[in-house]
Amino acid sequence: MKEDLDKIKKRIEDLRQRIRHHDYLYYVLSQPEISDKEYDDLMRQLKELEERYPQFKSDDSPTARVSGGVLEGFKTVEHKEKMLSLDNVYTFEELSQWQERILKVLGKEKIEFVVEHKIDGVSANLTYQKGRLMIGATRGDGSLGEDVTQNIKTIRAIPLILRGKKVPDFIEIRGEVYMERKDFISLNKEREKLGEVLFANPRNAASGSLKLLDTSIVAQRKLNFFAHSLGAYEGVQIKSQWEFLTRLKEWGMRVNPYSCLCKNLKEVIAYCQQWQEKREKIPYDVDGVVVKVNDLLQQKRLGTTLKSPRWAVAYKFPAQQATTEVLKIKVNVGRTGVLTPVAELKPVECGGVIIRHVTLHNFEEMRRLNIKEGDRVLIERAGDVIPKVVKVVESKGKKAFSIPAVCPVCKGKVVKEKEEEVAYRCINSSCPAQLERGLLHFASRQAMDIEGMGEAVVSQLVRLGLVHNFADIYKLTARELARLELFKEKKINNLLSAIQRSKQQPLSRLIYALGIRHVGEKAAYVLAREFKTMDSLISKKKEDFDRIPEVGPIMAESIAEYLSQPQTRRLIEELRKAGLNFKEEVSEVKTGLTGKTVVFTGELKNYTRLEAEDLVRRLGGNVSSSVSKNTDLVVLGENPGSKYEKAKKLGIKIINEEEFLNLIKEK
Secondary structure, three states, X not given: OHHHHHHHHHHHHHHHHHHHHHHHHHHHOOXXXXXXXXXXXXXXXXXXXXXXXXXXXXXXXXXXXXXXXXXXXXXXXXXXXXXXXXXXXOOHHHHHHHHHHHHHHHOOOOOOEEEEEEEOOEEEEEEEEOOEEEEEEEOOOXXXXXXXXHHHOOOOOOOOEOOOXXXXXXXXXXEEEEOOHHHHHHHHHHHHHOOOOOOOOHHHHHHHHHOOOEHHHHHHOOOEEEEEEEEEEEOOOOOEXXXXXXXXXXXXXXXXXXXXXXXXXXXXXXXXXXXXXXXXXXXXXXXXEEEEEOEHHHHHHHOEOOOOXXXXXXXXXXXXXXXXXXXXXXXXXXXXXEEEEEEEEEEEEEOOEEEEEXXXXXXXXXXXXXXXXXXXXXXXXXXXXEEEEEEEEEOOOOOOOOOOOEOOOOOOEEEEOOOOOOOEEEOOOOOHHHHHHHHHHHHOOOOXXXXXXXXXHHHHHHHOOOOOOHHHHHHOOHHHHOOOOOOOHHHHHHHHHHHHHHOOOOHHHHHHHOOOOOOOHHHHHHHHHHHOEHHXXXXXXXXXXXXXXXXXXXXXXHHHHHHHOHHHHHHHHHHHHHOOOOEOOOOOOOOOOOOOEEEEEOEOOOOOHHHHHHHHHHOOOEEEOOOOOOOOEEEEOEOOOHHHHHHHHHOOEEEEHHHHHHHXXXX
């Protein structure tokens, strides 16, 4: 029996190695040796064996690229080495000036440059330990990004295990997640058929796909990847950028084949001129060329500013311009309710693309441009992708555009966002234009926690006209859910059960789920604790909210405005009839946690993070997502993050999960 299992284990590992080899041939060398069908057959054999013998499953198996489930959300992760942004130059003169600044530091030393396409995609940071992909994260603010590992794993151009024997002990590999034009066009055609909002450009599609919670949808998006930059690393010696790119290929990582090592700035400029002319022939969007000093020691000596390396710069291709006529100005309502003016244009060719409409961003920008229907305008493709109006070249329009007083979609009230100074917003949460996003928020774990109601399900519910507001969720029937794709009896029953369970969520969760502007989880709990019932809450005025210390004037006005809307009152009555819990159970007894601010870090064994946070709140405490000098207590789970180190530095009291459980039992 053991011999048979050994043979099966060997067969599984052999299949994995063969699939990884063919991934390398296809994505890195662009030299496939087998057909798509033969590749699919290998994957099918591996999947069947792993399902039959689950003891041999592995997180780095090619079959693990799609988790098969819906993610709960994205954790924040810290990059070991900061991801900096690049300074831009727009002329060869500016490029020469950049070199002069370098020479002031390096003197007469020989300087080589590496040049690469500046792909218009989404930056990602891949962390490998002992050759295994551990974390895939977005750039974020440069220091902290979002952990999108499960979505990164769906990209077949990214190896789950680095090839070769001389792999680093630890390395951060930076690169660009992008979508080829043909795949972008295909995706938008499919979305158009389904009546879904179209993506503006390939970068927008790649960015949106990387943030999806359903990995199975991400896997269908045909995302691609090029590695281009080095972060922190250990256990390997690398002397130059060109050597790094060479090593990447040896490790099975996909590198842009058009990258080039240049001996001087003259060769750099020639490279830029070449691709400026040929960029339309590249299958992906390129808006410039990245130029880097090749030698890593020279890079270190040149150093960085707070935001950008001094040893690298992006030469941006000139924007392409055209003039045309504004036929009509209309207003779109986004999924957050923001009203965006859009100009419909007389079709014009610009940068190889026919432009028919262009966003005017906001009404303040419209006033700045003084743009009207009938005007002749100059447009350009910013970043070689997104068209924008540069200026009015001939004012032929007679009537100035008026900002709508009511939403053009639902006729709900439109308010101006004071703190943003430019945004006008429809505040009706049941507005069809923002319904999908609102439903996802309503069903999220932090809100009503309706498991199984993810993006794909919500999209179908709205498209089929089964849900028009939050209350319609509670009217869904098994027959209606059977109309959804891949929804069989078990899935239908699970979703209906989750919907039924959500009715018992406390008032604080419901307030947060409604999606009131500026009201987050903490504010929702403050409101629920203060007013205790929904009836009490909706009877209050702005001045009542102003009296609450944790509620500022902007939030108070937003709450009062939302609750005064007739649509809101109707929605609340429908939710009442559906049987939702309109009360918050608040402990009146003072405990050791009353007024204390608690932070959790790491994984808890006995509670989910949300359950533990709810417990703290019920015992009169406050929960924060970050450690500061105002934190009173940090609860430590398994595999704690940077919060633990920060708490130690600040001298904040730290307890483990067992001590936390004892603390709760005492109360």
